[in-house]
Amino acid sequence: MLAAFTLLLVYQLIGEAVVHFAALPVPGPVVGMLLLFLTLLARGATPDWLRSTCNALLAHLSLLFVPAGVGVMLHFQRLGAEWLPIAVALVASTVITIGVTALVMKGLQR
Amino acid sequence: MSGRFADFWVYLSASPLLGLTATLVAYQAAYWIYQKARMNPLANPVALSVAMLVALLWFTGTPYPVYFDGAQFVHFLLGPATVALAVPLYANLATLKKNLVPLCGALLAGSVVAAGSAVGIGWLLGASRETLLSLAPKSVTTPIAMGIAEKLGGLPSLTAVLVVTTGILGAVLARGTLDLLRIGDPAVRGFAVGVAAHGIGTARAFQVSETMGAFAGLAMGLNGLLTAFLFPLLLRLWDA
Numbered sequence: 014m015l016a017a018f019t020l021l022l023v024y025q026l027i028g029e030a031v032v033h034f035a036a037l038p039v040p041g042p043v044v045g046m047l048l049l050f051l052t053l054l055a056r057g058a059t060p061d062w063l064r065s066t067c068n069a070l071l072a073h074l075s076l077l078f079v080p081a082g083v084g085v086m087l088h089f090q091r092l093g094a095e096w097l098p099i100a101v102a103l104v105a106s107t108v109i110t111i112g113v114t115a116l117v118m119k120g121l122q123r
Numbered sequence: 124m125s126g127r128f129a130d131f132w133v134y135l136s137a138s139p140l141l142g143l144t145a146t147l148v149a150y151q152a153a154y155w156i157y158q159k160a161r162m163n164p165l166a167n168p169v170a171l172s173v174a175m176l177v178a179l180l181w182f183t184g185t186p187y188p189v190y191f192d193g194a195q196f197v198h199f200l201l202g203p204a205t206v207a208l209a210v211p212l213y214a215n216l217a218t219l220k221k222n223l224v225p226l227c228g229a230l231l232a233g234s235v236v237a238a239g240s241a242v243g244i245g246w247l248l249g250a251s252r253e254t255l256l257s258l259a260p261k262s263v264t265t266p267i268a269m270g271i272a273e274k275l276g277g278l279p280s281l282t283a284v285l286v287v288t289t290g291i292l293g294a295v296l297a298r299g300t301l302d303l304l305r306i307g308d309p310a311v312r313g314f315a316v317g318v319a320a321h322g323i324g325t326a327r328a329f330q331v332s333e334t335m336g337a338f339a340g341l342a343m344g345l346n347g348l349l350t351a352f353l354f355p356l357l358l359r360l361w362d363a
Contacts, residue, residue, distance in 0.1 A: 021203035028206070040270025042205035043351040046344075049209035059210055067207035070200070074322055075169050076150045077201045078265045080194035082173035082287055084280025086180065086187055091254065091281070098248035102258055103285065106241035107292045107319050108300050110262060114233030114342075115306045115315035121225035122311075 017066030024049045136185070142193020149175040164294035164327055169287050201266035205347075208264075212344040215337060226314065230342065233318035234349050237262035256358075257281040260350055261289045264321040267347035274355050286321065293320020294327040309335040317342025 028045030031037065037044065053059055085092070092099065135141045153171035160166035180190055191198070219226065238259045245255050256277030260268035265286045272282035297316045306312055309332050316324040317339030325343050329336030 018203065021206045024206045025202045039351045039355060040205070040267060040274065042202045043267055043270065043348065045202075045206040046209045046212075047348065049206055050212055053209060053213040054216075059213055064210055064214075067210040070204050070207050071211065074204055074264075075326070076147075076172075077197055077204055078169045078283060078287055079146055079150055079172045079176070080191060080198040081201075081265065081269060081280055081283035082169055083176045083180070083190060083194070084187060085173060085284040086177050088278070088281050088284065091251075092284075095250050095254055098245045098250035099254065099258070099285070101248060102241045102245040102250070103261065103289055103292055104296075105244055106237060106261070107289055108296055109240045110233055110237040110319035111293065111297055111300045111315045112304055113236045114229045114318045115301055115304060115311050117232040118225045118229035118311045118314055119306060119308070121228045122222075122308075 014062075014066050014069075017063045020063065021045075021049075021067075021070075136189060139193035139196065142190040143196055144193070145176060145179060145190070146172070146194045146197055149179075162330055164291060164323075167287070167291045167294075167323065169323070170291060173284075173287070201269070205264075205266040205270075208344050208347065211340050215341045218337065219341060222310070226341075226345070229311075229314060230318060230345050230349060233315070233342075234262075234346050234353065237319060237346075238350070238354065253278055254281070258285055259354060261285045262293075262319050262321060263347045263350045264343050267351055268321075271351055271354055275358055287323070290320045290323025293324040297324065297327070310338045313338030314342045318346050321346070 024045040025042050026045075027048060028043070029041030031044050031048075032039060032041045149172040150168065153168040153175065156171055157163075157166045157168045176190070179185075180187065238261075241258045241261055242255050245258050250258070253276075256275045257272050257279075259275060259277065260271040260282060263271065263286070265283055268282050268286045269279040272279045293316060297312070297320065301312050301315065306315070313328045313332075313335035316328050316335070320327075321343045325336060325339040328339035
């Protein structure tokens, strides 16, 4: 577990370094994910010790959203003032996205 | 309040223990309720924990930065968790290769429509620029979405709230939308839910079927990757 966690942090650190020095407009962890994906691709398999830790971390993924979610208390004013555009945008966009994605995939499968 | 209790409160308020413990306890309680509600998407554990913690902070008069001093240890794990998404992505490699063209097409369309329709509708209804930039990555899983919002100049904490709300909406609205369009293939259903409603949609899809869940997870990872690279570039072109 410790080895896997260390590996994840090292990839994240490399990701942050790449983003910083190449001035990429993406978050460092995303580059870290891409680099780990490429490593797995080159290696041809995911070692068990890495898979078990990653699965454990991702199983509790929703917990990790909580501290940021509590930040909603900083935005009550904005949400109160802009609730209509935000609510309509979220609901309509979610339905449209599900529909468009499904129809495009179904159309291209034939 | 007795003097001793007040002393203890002052001591606790200055340490990260309280914020961290409250976060974990609230999440455990929320997850228990979610299970009792038979995983009903409306009883989303993130939404429930956030509601409990906001109420707690409000009643105790604790400012968010004080809470975050403790909760940041949980928050920090979003980084390594994002890196860890490479593992399920790689596990779905065979499926990915077999359906490369339909998946890429659907991903590109879904990703652009998710952000474009949200920003477009928000803009038409008069949302501010900061709100629009925070809305753009709302279909991407939170750790990536917050990173993107930060890079775009939106408000990461607002984005987190919008992302969680989108996930809950997607989990609730997916079945009706897909049935209406007569989409029966679980692979297509899963992929659509994953693109639109990230991790919360994926968790929901896994409860329906293994195939649907696998495709939703694949969609979540790919959409995060695509959006992270595509959006900042689009915004640069827009501002140029």
